[in-house]
Amino acid sequence: MSLFKSIEWWSALHSSDEECDFGCLCVGDITNAHDGSEQVAVGNYAGLLRIYSPSKDNQAAANDLLLESKLAGPILQLASGRYVSVSKDVHLAVLQPRSISVYSIDIKKGAVDHGNQAVLNKVYEHKLERTSANFTSGSFGGVREKELICVQSMDGTISIFDSENFVFMRFIPGFGMPGPLAYCAGTDSFLTVSSNRQLESYSYQVLAVAASSKTKEESQSVTSGKRIKVDWQLSLGECALDIRVVTIPSAATVIMVLGERNLYCVEESGQLKYMKKLGYSPACFYPYVPAESSSVNCVVATHSKQLLVYEGIIVKWATLVDDVPVHVCLGNISGNEGLIVTLTDSCRVSCSYLGTHPSIFSLPRSNAREMDQSAIDKEMLAVNDRIRKLHSTKKDDIISKNRDNEDIKVKIDMPPTIDRVSVSGPDAPPSVEGQVPSITVQIMLKALRRVNNVSVMIHVDDPLTCTQNHISIPSIAESDPIPCMTVSFFLGKEFSPASLKFEVVVHYQQSGSGNPRVATAAAELPITLVSWPHDPIKTMQHKVTLESNVRCVNLLDLFSELTSADAGPHCVGLKLIHGATATILTSKSSNRYRVQSDAYQGLWLVTKDLLRRIRNYSTSHKITHPQPVTFDEIYPVMDRHFQLRMSRLSVHQLLDQRAKQFRAIQRRLLTRFKDKTPRPLNCLDTLLEGTYRQIQALANACGENAYMLLMSNVELLCSLRLVILLTKLALSLSDTESELLESVLCINLRDADMGWEETVETSISALLNSVLSKRGKGDEHRVASTAPPEIPNDISKLKDSIKTMFDRLASGKRLILSSSRESDAGPISNISVGHPSTRGDKKLNFATTRGGIGEEPTTQEDVDNEAFLADILKSTPVSSVPRKGQSDILKPPSELEFSELQTGDHSYNDPKPPKSPDIESSMSNLSLNALGGEEIRDLKSVVTDEPSIFISKQVLGATEDPYGADEDLIESSSFFDNTADDTYAM
Template structure:
């Protein structure tokens, strides 16, 4: 995967799906224009030839089309080279039974037209072709590989020679390296073969008389098989299907670049492997676009939709968003050089450029006309808010001025959630209203609560309901505890998303759940394993005064101690106030159960002294109680070691039992087996030992199955 995307610059449809080949596109100065501007020629199996000269990003493809011609027969391959000897580029078109050389010329209307230079009718069905100065010929020659393994060489309007490839079954990619005068191809055995052109010519000269006699004796139909087989220069076992063969020149030395089905190979001209790189996707096509010093730069198209740029065998860039490519090449536009032309299997011709911006999700906002007066007023208001906040004189929460959230009193309204099966004990009503002259639409409310607190709704969407001045929306919510785990806090956050004045807004509102949802009054205990002591700067306050409004059943005489029993649990937490000093102790045998009573005590102290107009300071002067955490870590480590020891013992017992079974099977094959009474006892003992290991109790089972790791 890659974050970066290839940016589409220009695109058009050139053919029907599955009617294009890997050699269907060429990019070059087809019409020999003075400005040497590139044109793109694309041909299909339907016999249609298109030539485009893209003028700019988003331009009309029909306006950029310079030529469209139906040649009437399937087109297998296109090549551009000077094969006429007049120092002008020619367009070479390969058909199944003929090869045609055209001169592309400009007409008076700004389009292009084809003028045939010469044509060769082929005696064999063609597969592909390559053009080069074979044997250092002054004029470029055309070499056509046929379906039966024959290489036919044409020089202008003459057929020069025919040679058969040895061990041939199916045609493969074909390339010519001029510096070494080598023809390189791949056969059906997944071998890369190289042949010297001069050796072909030498074989032809030595056997010319024999070929002439053979041609006189065979019929016209059999004469197509006249020719001498040639010997290979080198052979390399690729081990996979060959998709393409190309070559580059690095510091006066040629190198072969072979693209396999899932790998890419670099070979020297002796057939030796220099390096190899494997890809996770299937490879389709490649193009060499520049060579710097000893580094080879390549473009690689794969069927995973990612275009890769390689330097030697290192991927230096990858961009997604590319359809399955069949052929690719570089294209230099007058306005933007360095584009990448890709023909896809769906029949699309697209020009891409490699952008540097990662493709991340973009937040789209509804378009609206610009109101400069409103923008100036909003800017003035924001600047005043910023100045007030910097001076510490911000009197209200401006982030919540558009939406007003409030909740009513909690009531005992026990119900069972039909989806989860949890019992919900308390309910409340949340009211949503807007400020004056504010209209909110597309409201949604998300309820965020920490485990084990559960709510009957995770999200409430109000749809198209509109809230404006004088309108209030009430939402009924029910809360409860999911299991016996003590909660760490009794707080719930509501997150409201809405649209105000065509702009998205998010507001949050936090409120506390009632204390009796998690705690019930009980008799306090004097002794406990875990104790926390907090200090205050005010005289002690009785428990009835602090918790009388939050919990029922705390009326009567003032008491300095109170107990809280956790809901769905036997954990008891005691809160004890000192007689003379402002010290309070919170203690319990369950360390996790101390959280809610400690928070409730702190909140009750602040609320009590705030009503009296006094300020209370709450401190914790003792060392942090980390011993329980360390004990839990040690206990967990010991359980892991015990489980590991049990697994090792079980594995040893099972291995011993399997070995005894194999020995017993070997005894059955023995033609004269000995007595197996003792062996049976050993097998029975090994079986009992393995069963005892399986039923041995794990130490963590005492804490419940959830603790077994």
């Protein structure tokens, strides 16, 4: 039982076998008392007409029934209004199947104590030749001090009556069945919902002049007429139950339509103002405007015995009633303004108001003693101590407790091989070798207790994609079978990824408390998903050398799935799909691995996968990087990424100016077209077309720039991750230090719009002023800037900051100050950070102490390492490889080839990128000066002058392999001789 019920103030029910429907209720000053009170008129299908004047609470008294009369025929609809032309009094209109009658209710005062007597007098009646459905009334055509009546028939005709006179009859076009009918005085039109579920408006003036040309006299017996043209239509998509026109003081009139599932508010012009979707089946409604308000409220009755009060689309009150109303309205009954009058299908009429009965129950006074304040203070201290202990608990203990309280566990089942038949589909970009491969992964959820609203989200970095990235499950219980979801991954764009890791995030709600929780899991996809087996290549441009403390592993055992015809135990090759070609070599005389590729970014995935396979093969392997960590290859990648960002800003600025110019030309053309005296266009139409074509070209350039910027961002992330990995291996950085270095260089940047250059420059500056400062301490009094970082004009300062950071790391500085590490430890002199101008200045020396690493090499080991490095330095040139110079090449996006980003040469001498083109100079080709009638320049050159995306490139000269001079590297005369054991040995 609901607390919010409608309180019944008055009700009347005479017989249980009576029937009525919508339209059989009318509330108004029917007796013309002019005292502000209104009466209630009720009709039914038995022809009984009753008029009430409620005056007593809870039940109908005998004198509340003013009138009861039996009419000849069922009563379909009642309405009150000024329907008599010679009188200003309110009369009652009664619609029956074959007639429309207007009655007056006269009150005669009785003698002595017999009371007043109400008399029903028929003023006039119109016989209808067609069966009626409903009617409406209003001041049609702008008449004053009276109202006309419009009756809609079952066959789609409307008949207009002016008091005792018949005016005309018209046919509604496209009629199928009668709908609700209303009149809008603001537009002088009739509103109805046709059988094609559209709200239509018909002007009264159009209906009046649409007379048949055959006869000049109007009659109800016509069978044809002119086709009526609708003023406007609004598609509702459903049938309507009722239409009401609401006039808002000091505001525009609105049309309220109650549909079967929606509530519509429409302007007079036919524009939808708002719509409220109803989650129930409505029965009837009544819109009204509260006092001193400009919003429309609605009382909606439902078939679930509810009354809902809406203010706009917001529910302000909900209450229950005893029965389902078929008609509802508001009235001023006996001085009680705003009473809700409802009528049921059994002719039960009631007046009620909204509210609740106050409870007369009061809590008895407790005989217990009052609380002791000292006891309350002790309890508060105990609670505070408990909270303090919880906050002081170790973080590891909290994490372990949270793990014990997990509600769901996520398991990822990764197959050992890729799919035999790829499921990539036609959306995946094709490759030279054929359809891109795919791998199908199973994700299983094990519920330890019941959870609800489970949402599984799968994320993978571009260009990898998955068949479905969101899965919803209503609920999972511990006794239910384990849900198993199948997801396939494949390449979705034409470039290689920077990471093969994917994450599974499960969001759910606990069944008991409803608290939201999150469970995560991650896995690594195999490199065979993005690569094909390829024949090894002897000499390649970019190389990485790794050293192991034990003998090199047979590569055929490590990469069994990447073997080709020319592969051997010391050499395997692979080709990244839409990417570079890579080769892995092992040395015969030393414990070395070499990874080489024709593109620097192609080394990252192969090197990382090689280290992972070596560690999985044996835990005794310790891998280091004995060579200097240089930045010759990463600087061009940074320049290209920065140039693409600058080009994007230039294109966006130019596109903004062209859009403003396009709108200015449109305004000028519109002014010319509106002039009464036409003037020449002065080639404005040609200028408009040229500007439009240039906007299209700029939009295409924006799209190509965005795609290339995404490719450059992935290439930059590959290069950065490779540098961090080599630095970690060279300097023996801890996992915490490497993670901090990754966060400083923003290697997890997934969005190219986040601004890598300004973010990294700010992070490195803060790091150089703190733990990597020369004094070892940061400036404690330095105030951090609150302004957001802006994109720099060039990245020369960023390059210097990166070089300084790695130089200080190589000199012995550490990213995390540890108390166990002595402050006077010697520098790390076995690593040198190279620079384009100073590469290889420091000699590698393993004999000095490694400060801060905690390793004490023996004397024999130092001697062996020193001899080993001397042998390496003889065969490996320290200086940079000579390159041929070439000027920068600027290409538009349409001419830029994909191979230049993936496998193109990235080295050049000029570290500063070219500046963005001058926007004003490019605008001079197409100027608004032509609006005055000047000669317009050739638009062909203007339209094809697309903004360039700047890619600098320098062709590298042919160089010999530094390792090729060593006789120990290649023993066999034929590199591709599979019969020799050491064919691919270094």
